[in-house]
Amino acid sequence: MEFYKKINENQPIQYLIGIGTxxxxSLFSYLFIDIIGYQVVALILLLAVSILAMFFEILPIVTVAVLSALIWNFFFIQPQYTFKISTPEDALFFLMYFMIAVMNAVFTTKIRKAEAATRKRKERDKTLELYNTMLNSLSHELKTPIAAIIGSVDTLKETEKLSEQNKNDLYTEIEIAGNRLNRQVKNLLNMSRLESDSIHLQLNWYDINELIYGVIQLNKPDSAEHQIIFIPDDDLPLFQLDATLVEQILHNILHNALQYTPPGTTIEFKVSHTSGECIIDILDNGKGFPKNKIDRVFEKFYRLPNSATGGTGLGLSIAQGFARAHNGSIQLKNRSSGGAHFTVRIPAAMTDPKNYQNE
Structure with a gap:
């Protein structure tokens, strides 16, 4: 792709490739002229010009079209090795070839430019749509906690006879709203890192049991109405990975489950591994995802229709981006018994904990 881009931006190379082609x-056709005849040679040359026109700019293609017509006349039309044409039929045939070759070159390049302009317009429209979606999401997602913080602070400042319980409730509300703001700011910063390709893995040896336990503890305030199950496996090896990114992957998936599954839902973590891969399964027994929407779940700013308020649609997209930064992936499917099943695959070196000090 990079090679094609360089050729597309360099007209001298286009001239060289076009003329060489x-x-x-022509040389190949000349070797078989007695078999195929000069009329077929004209079709072969037209095909070559048409193919080149799909990739090159208009001036190199017009040059190639004119050159092909001259070569065809000089080497293939009788009398050979001259630019003379002996019969009116061949003269008409040459004129038609010349016009078709040049027109084909011009129109093909114009069509290609029109298609490129259409693609750019669609990409621009999609970008604007994404930013509009982001602004709409943020306008609600940021305004709500900000209003809660301002309201709580005003109440604390203006009311002198608040009970300790009321004060604690207001402090808790401020803390929840602050955490919500912090989460959205982190999501925006993480998405910016992914889009600017500025993620550099900080690899080290980690106990995946501890990482998962830490993520569960971090989400404990939001999990009062859910049950989270994780049974640590002490026989697991240590994995070499970027703990910050992996924690964010698991946090985003767990937070998504806590936010969008009904109260009483059970969320379960399971860990396994292959010879070169850490595999983490996150399962719930909620409602699952609509089958026709599963492919869109990891898109930026995408939120399922009629989903609960809150969120910007960035969490799962960031999780997938961080997994890919490890050359891994996240797959999502619905469980046959109901609910969602996320599978996080992270390629990682591993070692027995007993050998850690020697690594």
Whole structure:
């Protein structure tokens, strides 16, 4: 792809490739002229010009089209090795070839430019749509906690006879709103890191049991109405990975489950491994995802229709981006018994904990 981009931006290279292609095609045709005839040679040369026109700019293609017509006249039309044409039929045939070759070159390049302009317009429209979605999400997601903080602070400042319980409730509300703001700011910063390709893995040896336990503890305030199950496996090896990114992956998936599954839902973590891969399964017994929407779940700013308020649609997209930064992936499917099943696969070196001091 990078090679094609360089060629597309360099007209001298286009001239060299185009002229070289026509010369090679002409030489090949000349070797078999007695079998295929000069009329078929014209079609072969037209095909070569048409293919080149799909990739090159208009001036190199017009040059190649004119060159192909001259080569065809000089080497293939009787009398050979001259630019003379002996019969009116061949003269008409040459004129038609010349016009078709040039027109084909011009129109093909114009169509290609029009298609490129259409693609850019669609990409621009999609970008604007994404930013509009982001602004709409943020306008609600940021305004709500900010209003809660301002309201709580005003109440604390203006009311002198608040009970300790009321004060503690207001402090708790401020803390929840602050954490919500912090989460959204972190999501935006993480998405910015992914889009600017500025993520550099900080690999070290980690106990995946401790990472998962830490993520569960971090989400404990939001899990009062859910049951989270995780049974640590002491026989697991240590994995070499970026703990910060992996924690964020698991946090985003768990937070998504806590936010969008009904109260009473059970969320379970399971860990396994292959010879070169750490595999973490996160399962719940909620409602699952609509089958026709599963492919869109990891898109930026995408939120399922009629989903509960809150969130910007960045969490799962960031999780997938961090997994890919490890050359891994996240797959999502619905469980046959109901609920969602996320599988996080992270390629990682591993070692027995007993050998850690020697690593």
């Amino acid at each position: 026509i010369i090679l095609v």
